Amino acid sequence: RNALVTTVAPTGTISILAGCSAGIEPLYSLAFVRQILNGEQLPEVHPYFQEVAEREKFASPDLTDRLVREGSCRGIAEIPARWRDVFACAHDVSPEGHLRMQAAFQEFTDNAVSKTVNFRSGATVDDVRRVFELAIENDVKGVTVYRDGSRKSQPMALRAEAPATAGDLSASVGRLVSLALARGAAPGEVARALSSAAAASTEACPECGRTLRREEGCTKCTCGYSRC
Numbered sequence: 001r002n003a004l005v006t007t008v009a010p011t012g013t014i015s016i017l018a019g020c021s022a023g024i025e026p027l028y029s030l031a032f033v034r035q036i037l038n039g040e041q042l043p044e045v046h047p048y049f050q051e052v053a054e055r056e057k058f059a060s061p062d063l064t065d066r067l068v069r070e071g072s073c074r075g076i077a078e079i080p081a082r083w084r085d086v087f088a089c090a091h092d093v094s095p096e097g098h099l100r101m102q103a104a105f106q107e108f109t110d111n112a113v114s115k116t117v118n119f120r121s122g123a124t125v126d127d128v129r130r131v132f133e134l135a136i137e138n139d140v141k142g143v144t145v146y147r148d149g150s151r152k153s154q155p156m157a158l159r160a161e162a163p164a165t166a167g168d169l170s171a172s173v174g175r176l177v178s179l180a181l182a183r184g185a186a187p188g189e190v191a192r193a194l195s196s197a198a199a200a201s202t203e204a205c206p207e208c209g210r211t212l213r214r215e216e217g218c219t220k221c222t223c224g225y226s227r228c
Contacts, residue, residue, distance in 0.1 A: 007111035012218035012226035023114055024105055026098075027089045028213050029071030031064055034222050043068050044222075049087050056080065090118040090215075091148070095131050103138035112142040116215055121149040146214040 008023055015022040031045045043064050045053075053059035058078055066076060072089045073079045093101075095117050102115040117131050128145055135143040173194070180190050203212045205221035212219045218228040 004110040006109050008113040010114040010218055012220045016224050025215055026093055031067035099131050099134045103140050106140050117145045119147040123147045
């Protein structure tokens, strides 16, 4: 019964509630918007990054807004290069880098190590295959991969459909708006409906409506919701 005594378990909900790091995962983003129960949205910045930004005198509301939009500090010139290197986020690390970090912990861990290898949306089958090959070569007992945006559309279909062009979508939306207005819908209601549709382009949290993120093999939200 004591053949396996150590592991690195998923800490999806625990890390959010406790305000600590999620296992051996890098930060998913340096800043995000937290939606509270009264509907108010509050921008939150990672506390260590905020501490450095204030100490080094490059903190600003504009920087916070940009971090909320982009997540990563890579490419933001007003942040000194040495700090851009320190505060690397999930998509700043190569898939091979993710796997090699997991392998380093696996060497001294009896059971599996919980870790998600994050891929950008343009990742190919060969990119994913290479990570699994590296996992085998490095004696990793389990590996989870997630390609950004892979949950936006139906995962299974009977046949592949040609993607609609921007012109097709604009024409369709225009016809629907015209029909709604002709049937007596208030312009404000139509505008709110269109805004809600745009916000729903990614998978939303069932508890608070914020965008979910994939981490440690789980789907998590900043409100504390997680699904593994």
